[in-house]
Amino acid sequence: MNVIVCNNAEAVADKAYEIVADIITAKPDAVLGLATGSTPVGLYRRLIEGYRQGKLSFRKIRSLNLDEYVGLPETHDQSYRYFMNDNLFDHIDIDKAETHVPCGTADDLQKAADEYTRLAASMPRDVQILGIGSNGHIAFNEPGTPFDSETHIVTLKESTRRDNARFFASIDEVPTHAVTMGIKTILNAKKIILVATGTNKADAVYNMINGPISEDCPASALRNHPDVDVIVDRDAAAKL
Ligand code: F6R
Numbered sequence: 001m002n003v004i005v006c007n008n009a010e011a012v013a014d015k016a017y018e019i020v021a022d023i024i025t026a027k028p029d030a031v032l033g034l035a036t037g038s039t040p041v042g043l044y045r046r047l048i049e050g051y052r053q054g055k056l057s058f059r060k061i062r063s064l065n066l067d068e069y070v071g072l073p074e075t076h077d078q079s080y081r082y083f084m085n086d087n088l089f090d091h092i093d094i095d096k097a098e099t100h101v102p103c104g105t106a107d108d109l110q111k112a113a114d115e116y117t118r119l120a121a122s123m124p125r126d127v128q129i130l131g132i133g134s135n136g137h138i139a140f141n142e143p144g145t146p147f148d149s150e151t152h153i154v155t156l157k158e159s160t161r162r163d164n165a166r167f168f169a170s171i172d173e174v175p176t177h178a179v180t181m182g183i184k185t186i187l188n189a190k191k192i193i194l195v196a197t198g199t200n201k202a203d204a205v206y207n208m209i210n211g212p213i214s215e216d217c218p219a220s221a222l223r224n225h226p227d228v229d230v231i232v233d234r235d236a237a238a239k240l
Contacts, residue, residue, distance in 0.1 A: 001209060001222065001223060001228045001229075001230050002228065002229045002230065003209060003230045003232070003237075003240070004229060004230065004231045004232070005232055005233070005234060005237045005240075006231060006232070006233050006234075007233065007234060008197075008233050008234070009039075009042060009197040009198075009233050010042065011233070012039075012042065012195055012196075012197055012231050012232065012233050013042025013043050013045070013046055013195075014046070015231050016040075016042075016043040016129070016193055016195050016231050017043055017046035017047065017050070019127075019193060019229060020032070020043065020047065020127060020129070020193070021046075021047070021050055021055070021056060023126055023127050023191075024056055024057075024058070024061065025056070027126060028057060028059075028060050028061070029060035029061065029062070030061055030126040030127070031061075031062045031063065031064065031123050031124060031125045031126050032061060032062070032063045032064075032125065032126070032127060032129070033063070033064050033065075033066065033125040033127065033128030033129060033186075033189050034063050034064070034065050034066070034084065034088070034129055035065070035066050035129045035130055035131050035139070036065065036066070036067070036080045036083045036084065036087075037131040038131075039131040039195045039196060039197055040129055040131060040195060041087055043129065043195065044087045044088040045087075047088065047092065048088065048091040048092060051091070051092045051093065052091075056092075057093060058092045058093050058094035059093050059094070059095070061094055061098070062098040062099070062100075062123060063094070063098070063099045063100065064100045064119070064120055064123060064125060064181075065080060065081075065084060065099075065100065065101040065102065066102075066130075066139035066140075066180060066181045066186070067080060067102060067139045067140045067178055067179060067180040067181060068080045068081065068101050068102045068103065068104040068178065068179050069104050069175040069177075069178050070104045070105075070109065070153065070175055070176075070177035070178055070179060071104060071105065071175050071177070072104055072105070072175060073105055078167055078168060079104070080101055081101040084099065084101060100116075100119060100123075102116045102151060102179040102180070102181070103116070103179070104175075104178065104179050109153050109179060110152070110153060112179070113150075113151040113152055113153060113179050114150075114151065116151040116179075116181070117150040117151040117181075117182075117185060120151070120181065120185050120188070121188075124188065124189075124190065125188070125189035125190065126189075126190050126191065127189060127190065127191045127192070127193060128186060128189030128191070128192045128193070129193050129194075129195070130186070130192060130193070130194040130195070130219075130222075131194070131195060131196065132194060132196045132201060132204050132205065132208065132219050133159075133160055133163065133204065134159065134163055134200045134201060134203070134204055135157060135159050135160065135204065136204040136207055136208060136216070136217035136218055136219045136220070137157075137160065137218050137219070138183070138186060138194075138218050138219050138221075138222070139180040139181050139182075139186060140154050140156065140160070140178040140179075140180035141154070141180055141182065141183050141186075141218045142154060142156070142157045142160065142218070143157070143215065143216050143217065143218060144215055144216070145182070145183060145215060145218055146183070146215065147183045147184065147187075147215065147221045147224075148182075148183070148184045149182030149183050149184055149185075150181075150182040150184055150185050151179065151180065151181050151182055151185060152179070152180065152182055153177055153178070153179050154177065154178050154179075154180055155176060155177055156174070156175070156176060156177065156178055161174040161176070183218060183221050186221075187221065187222070187224065187225050190227065191227045191228075191229075192222060192225055192227065192228040192229070193228075193229045193231060194208075194219070194222065194228065194229070194230045194231070195231050195232070196230070196231075196232045196233075196236040197232065197233040197235065197236050198233070198235050198236055199235045199236070199238060201232075201235075201236040202235065202236055202237070202238040202239045203239060204217070204219065205230070205232055205236050205237065205239070205240065206239035206240060207219070207220065208220050208222065208223075208230070209223075209230065209240060210240070
């Protein structure tokens, strides 16, 4: 793992942007693996800015997102499809038909999940952006998830629902289930960039880098990947 400690969250976003912009410039039809959550928003703002300044084009870019809540339609302002449109896709020249987010409203959720696994296999990601949960989750792969998992339905841990309650009117409105790309699928990306900021990520970042490689810390699976950049601010790096 290549660990890069930056002064603050803005510098984390600057660094992540630098790497992703280089990939898009070198390969205009790159496949991007994208994440939701607050941490990558600074990166997405910079990608929008790069597009507005004419430095980047997303016309041939395709994307695959990590996860989606079960039960929230695309029009719900807390669905991850809505988040991606609002924070990135609506502001760049990407073909939305080429942007993929797992489906959380299918009648047969596992069948839709299996289709997503096949889609991911047919679109090898040049780079996968990841955040990390305070409990060490990546995507919605909670502690205990087998490292050989593909896209599947998960019951969210109470700690994850609490962490995400800030986006909803109350914790009762946070969905109890989600569909997530599995750890094996995530590790298939050619390159991985994990971004983390803030003191509430310090334990998870420490365990990912220095703890045992174990299902207790899903992010520790990334140590089995040959090309991972971990970009963290000083707060998230506090325990390293
Ligand atoms: C989002 C995702 C989650 C988040 C993680 C951190 O697609 O997969 O694993 O990356 O929960 O979220 P933030 O960035 O909001 O702290």
